Amino acid sequence: MIDLESAASPRDDDRDPLLTGDDVPTPEPVPSVLVVEDDEGDWVLVAEHLEDAGLEAHLTRARTLDEAVGMLDVDCVLLDLGLPDATGLPALGRLLEAGAPAVVVLTGLADTRTGLAAVAAGAQDYLVKGDVDGERLGRSVRYAIQRRRLEVADRELYRSRVREQETTRLEQALLPRPAVRDASVELRVGYRAGRDGLLGGDFYDAVERPDGSVLVMVGDVCGHGPDEAALGATLRTAWRTLVIAGTPTGDVLGLLERVLEAERARTEVFTTVAMVEVAPDRRSADLYLAGHPVPFLLGPPTTLVPADRRGRALGIPVAGGWQPLHLALGDAWRLLLHTDGLMEATLADSTDRLGKPGLRDVIDAALAAEQADPTATNLVDVVIERVRALHGGPLVDDAAVVLIGSRA
CATH class of the missing domain: 3.60.40.10 (PPM-type phosphatase domain)
Incomplete structure (x- = not known):
């Protein structure tokens, strides 16, 4: 079920009746997805695709790139490359520079070279609207979020190691x-x-x-x-x-x-x-x-x-x-x-x-x-x-x- 207004939460009747108290597993956090799309029909279609895929998500929408830049506190962004105020790869570049999380490019441009360029520029995936279905879109969003989390974890681990090395060097000097x-x-x-x-x-x-x-x-x-x-x-x-x-x-x-x-x-x-x-x-x-x-x-x-x-x-x-x-x-x-x-x-x-x-x-x-x-x-x-x-x-x-x- 896609919640277009607020984050979804697990229902009591969905829990395993054999699990009680401390045995109840902590539910996975519901991902938040920003759809940057100016077309009403495509916006509705994205919501339906994700619901068909069984992906619980909190969806929000931005109609322009300027609007999207102020809404990046999400887990994933579905970005159309044909927006009123930005088109093509520069739209992706601007969004990434603004600190966007995992980005999946979802566009009507069936161009392999553009897709490869988008991934090379930092997108997690590139999907063509006419070729995508619910299963593929849901899988792409899930994978994009997980890959992004792994990238962030790897980056933090690297920074931690660098700080440790710097501390060791300072310790030897002090x-x-x-x-x-x-x-x-x-x-x-x-x-x-x-x-x-x-x-x-x-x-x-x-x-x-x-x-x-x-x-x-x-x-x-x-x-x-x-x-x-x-x-x-x-x-x-x-x-x-x-x-x-x-x-x-x-x-x-x-x-x-x-x-x-x-x-x-x-x-x-x-x-x-x-x-x-x-x-x-x-x-x-x-x-x-x-x-x-x-x-x-x-x-x-x-x-x-x-x-x-x-x-x-x-x-x-x-x-x-x-x-x-x-x-x-x-x-x-x-x-x-x-x-x-x-x-x-x-x-x-x-x-x-x-x-x-x-x-x-x-x-x-x-x-x-x-x-x-x-x-x-x-x-x-x-x-x-x-x-x-x-x-x-x-x-x-x-x-x-x-x-x-x-x-x-």
């Missing part, structure tokens, strides 16, 4: 293999993408210099999305290049800011950075903060490193630079640097944030678990996963963590 060779240095890194699974602008790196000093950093580009991830990858690469090139540590952040200003898409984009230079004897370090959360000095008890020398974030147009805070660490110590995705995690079923005290408690609990069985846990992974558990699932924001320490 989250490199630390270049530290000294076995006396403990170095652990961790990263979790935000809730959508896409990389954001968090990044980290670690490099050991020829003089034995080790530089580590974490950074966070404000905002979320592919632009921020690409900028984070650029800044991470620039940072490693500056360090490997022997740039004095006190000059690194200033030069990194110049890279940021040259590469950012908008002038309001800024980046926070925490950078630590560990001395060759591993007993002290200099901490540079550019608007970034202060690291934790692991205990027990775990404490926050003083924020006395915190400078402005990179890209903020205010006065002030970045002065190091000297840390006397001793023989054995561990520092944990992180981005704000951990502290800003909300506790499950509430709007309360974990904050610095909550994150410190998580770290101490992870340290206790590590002490109980040092071989069973990776402290960085445990911290991230405990925060995720408190949040009740994947974090909204990205989270990057770097742990550096001396095993002496």
Whole structure:
């Protein structure tokens, strides 16, 4: 039965009496078909053909191509190539450019070459009015809709694979293999993408210099999305290049800011950075903060490193630079640097944030678990996963963590 006014729906008396409740199969959605036809007789004939074919469909009609362009939210279009405002293949081209779904050309032109050209241009099928019957028309509409759905599914699968490949490339740029060779240095890194699974602008790196000093950093580009991830990858690469090139540590952040200003898409984009230079004897370090959360000095008890020398974030147009805070660490110590995705995690079923005290408690609990069985846990992974558990699932924001320490 062809419904010319509204979508058809299954009747209760059509159901299998042996199927009840959850056993009743979900009916296939009724397809919607737009018939672009100015001739009254042909319009009626199309409806009769589809009814004869047993195809339930919601039919709508457009008499001109201009009218049809605004009615393309359908599953299939039956297009006549002889319309008052368009004729021939240009009519098909315009309809496809406007975003038409599956298109079956239904015309009085019995021309094989035109049919082949129509299919090559993007039509699903080409039927001649004088040669078509209900069975053939119904089959053509069904097949056209299914082929179109498969094309859309294939296209989405391809796009998904491309996005996955892009994410992998960005991940390799944002989250490199630390270049530290000294076995006396403990170095652990961790990263979790935000809730959508896409990389954001968090990044980290670690490099050991020829003089034995080790530089580590974490950074966070404000905002979320592919632009921020690409900028984070650029800044991470620039940072490693500056360090490997022997740039004095006190000059690194200033030069990194110049890279940021040259590469950012908008002038309001800024980046926070925490950078630590560990001395060759591993007993002290200099901490540079550019608007970034202060690291934790692991205990027990775990404490926050003083924020006395915190400078402005990179890209903020205010006065002030970045002065190091000297840390006397001793023989054995561990520092944990992180981005704000951990502290800003909300506790499950509430709007309360974990904050610095909550994150410190998580770290101490992870340290206790590590002490109980040092071989069973990776402290960085445990911290991230405990925060995720408190949040009740994947974090909204990205989270990057770097742990550096001396095993002496």
